[in-house]
Amino acid sequence: MKNLENKNILIGVTGGIAAYKVVEVASRLKKLGANVKVVMTKSATEFVSPRTFQEITKNAVYVEMFGDAANFNVAHISLADFADLVLVAPATANFLAKSAHGIADDLLTTTILAATAPKIFVPSMNTNMLENPATQDNIKILKQRGIKILEPADGELACGIVGKGRLPEPENICAEIVKFFSTEKILSGKKILVTAGGTLEPIDPVRYIGNRSSGKMGFEIAKAAENFGAEVILIAANTHLELPKNLKFVKVESAVEMREKVLSEFVSVDAVIMSAAVADYRVKNVSSQKIKKSEENLTLELVKNPDILKELGKLKTKQILVGFAAETENLFEYAEKKLAEKNLNFIVANNVSVEGAGFGVDTNIASIISRGGEVENFPLMSKAELAEKIIFKLIEILQGEKS
Numbered sequence: 001m002k003n004l005e006n007k008n009i010l011i012g013v014t015g016g017i018a019a020y021k022v023v024e025v026a027s028r029l030k031k032l033g034a035n036v037k038v039v040m041t042k043s044a045t046e047f048v049s050p051r052t053f054q055e056i057t058k059n060a061v062y063v064e065m066f067g068d069a070a071n072f073n074v075a076h077i078s079l080a081d082f083a084d085l086v087l088v089a090p091a092t093a094n095f096l097a098k099s100a101h102g103i104a105d106d107l108l109t110t111t112i113l114a115a116t117a118p119k120i121f122v123p124s125m126n127t128n129m130l131e132n133p134a135t136q137d138n139i140k141i142l143k144q145r146g147i148k149i150l151e152p153a154d155g156e157l158a159c160g161i162v163g164k165g166r167l168p169e170p171e172n173i174c175a176e177i178v179k180f181f182s183t184e185k186i187l188s189g190k191k192i193l194v195t196a197g198g199t200l201e202p203i204d205p206v207r208y209i210g211n212r213s214s215g216k217m218g219f220e221i222a223k224a225a226e227n228f229g230a231e232v233i234l235i236a237a238n239t240h241l242e243l244p245k246n247l248k249f250v251k252v253e254s255a256v257e258m259r260e261k262v263l264s265e266f267v268s269v270d271a272v273i274m275s276a277a278v279a280d281y282r283v284k285n286v287s288s289q290k291i292k293k294s295e296e297n298l299t300l301e302l303v304k305n306p307d308i309l310k311e312l313g314k315l316k317t318k319q320i321l322v323g324f325a326a327e328t329e330n331l332f333e334y335a336e337k338k339l340a341e342k343n344l345n346f347i348v349a350n351n352v353s354v355e356g357a358g359f360g361v362d363t364n365i366a367s368i369i370s371r372g373g374e375v376e377n378f379p380l381m382s383k384a385e386l387a388e389k390i391i392f393k394l395i396e397i398l399q400g401e402k403s
């Protein structure tokens with residue numbers, strides 16, 4: 001099956017030793033029906049001749065920024081407009097650095113800045129270059145901007161050492177591209193409600209009881225759902241993150257307020273992903289005036305907050321319900337209990353006491369537990385990557401319902 005028919009793919013090739021492998025990537029994409037154009041950096045032409053890509057793609061290959069003056073098409077703009085997807089492979093340390101900082105000093109980096117199409121970069125380099133904090137910071141910046149970075153593979157490198165930094169095999173790169181196009185906008189027509197952040201429970205006009213949730217996980221989930229074409233409503237408490245574009249944002253403070261907003265949207269949505277850390281208790285009698293320092297001890301009486309997820313579990317008709325279990329002990333036991341008690345479709349469980357997981361950080365280590373006890377354990381990954389896994393799971397369930 002030619003699953004890439006009518007797809008325009010722009011491949012950027014930079015000056016890495018693995019450039020020769022990308023000839024096979026171009027060839028496979030072509031065989032899958034894609035229309036492929038290639039832009040090479042000058043360094044890349046030291047490794048592979050532009051003519052090779054030209055013969056494979058049956059298209060002109062672009063290297064020069066200031067090419068043929070008689071051609072009235074500005075190359076970087078027309079190439080940027082051409083692309084449904086931009087793939088850069090291999091992506092050198094130099095290219096990643098330039099791209100992370102908006103440098104546009106050759107045809108490829110200028111085209112990247114001008115292209116609005118989704119982008120996949122495939123870094124490949126010596127392990128020390130890859131692990132250098134400068135490269136890692138650049139990768140982080142690019143990921144935060146929504147560029148998909150394919151993990152370099154482990155193995156023997158051209159420089160003779162064994163380590164991480166190899167270009168993944170051409171068939172794996174192509175598989176990612178096929179996956180990208182098959183899932184692109186797969187959630188269009190679906191409405192997804194995501195909650196994020198930690199609720200604040202007032203004590204008096206200036207004080208509150210809060211928690212350490214930053215809202216990062218929920219924001220990444222909202223972004224991922226939106227990338228797959230869903231209409232997203234993000235209800236968030238106490239976050240200071242930059243707002244994702246194109247979605248409906250509702251700011252709340254307390255658990256009671258969050259419940260009210262969630263319930264008002266619930267009937268019209270297809271799925272709810274409750275990643276917010278909702279306080280279990282609130283102060284019974286909130287003081288209307290600032291409490292003055294007087295007695296040695298101050299006792300606050302707390303009352304139980306509404307259990308939003310449990311309520312949704314009872315109300316749900318067609319909606320897929322996803323919960324989070326952030327625990328510090330007995331993770332799976334608590335998570336499975338919550339899954340059943342709240343009538344969820346699946347639960348994302350993470351032990352927030354493990355380094356790299358939980359509050360405030362950009363990474364997470366989590367497991368997805370489904371109804372029926374199926375468990376998927378994920379290694380340490382960015383919250384953006386985990387968000388994508390969660391959305392894939394949701395897609396799987398939504399598709400299962402269709403068939």
Ligand SMILES: Cc1cc2nc3c(=O)[nH]c(=O)nc-3n(C[C@H](O)[C@H](O)[C@H](O)COP(=O)(O)O)c2cc1C
Pocket residue numbers: 013014015016017018041042043044090091092093094095124125126129
């Ligand atoms: C033999 C050789 C192999 C190289 N392989 C890589 C590589 O795999 N990854 C990388 O990031 N840089 C590699 N470099 C360094 C880049 O070619 C160099 O940083 C260059 O400036 C990259 O330019 P570009 O990013 O514009 O293509 C290599 C250099 C040489 C001489």
